[in-house]
Amino acid sequence: MKKLKLTTLLMGVFMAGSVAAQDLSGLWQQIDDKSGSPKALIEIRKESNGTFTGKIIKVTPRPGYTPQKTCNNCPAPYTNQPILGMDILTGLKHVDGTENYEKGRVIDPLSGKVYDAKVRINGNGKRLTLRGYMGVSALGRSQTWLRQD
Template sequence: MRKMLFVWLSMLIGLQAIAQNNQNIVGKWRTVDDETGETKSIVEVFQKADGKYYGKISKLLIRPENDKCVQCKDDRKNQPLLGLEIIRGIIRKGSEFSDGTITDPKNGKTYKCIITRKGDELLVRGYIGFSLIGRTQTWKLVN
């Protein structure tokens, strides 16, 4: 009886860990351009001490026209793309991550951001105004 209870509890704890990991966005992700389908970079998503999530470009897979964020309008202006923090201030709300921003280094524009994890993929949506006006990219987990 004790063995069965131990096995059952172990399975339950294992399933909870899998479920929590499936909703965690921390890790390295291959960005895939929603317009061209090209894999462009690796973005590392991490959590800071403030409890919010951030993401920076950790590897460039395609040589861009300019290796700096020339079009950025804030503290990222003319900063190198490699190491550039493109996701800022994301908060976890249930199974969704939102209330932060994402910056497109290609055009320097910053958008509101919602991120949802689906297995080994992140659905990353940048939008203005209401979430209906924007675009979504599917990023793939780097193993």
């Protein structure tokens, strides 16, 4: 009987560890989903309410592209805000028992559009896929971000 209890306890600990979420906090290289080139360096932090927020800390220079300095077509509170230092990803919440984060919002500072957002982080925590969409996830776009730290 003791052996059965110990086995059950160890299985529970092992299973709980296997579904523990990777922490999104850290530095991520945003990869442009159209060109495949690096776009910006994003710092994701965990807020006191348990959600995650991502801020642009560096815009990556790209050949033939003059970086936009402000979020000109963006709604309040982003209107005319500098892109460097802008929180572009907000409100992401972890989905218990998965590597998924949902119920976030992401703004594209080049177009001024705000999208619903969800994130899936891969098993080793080195790559995440951000899905931005309006209404239905199937009608959105995905970007890959690579962990830098």
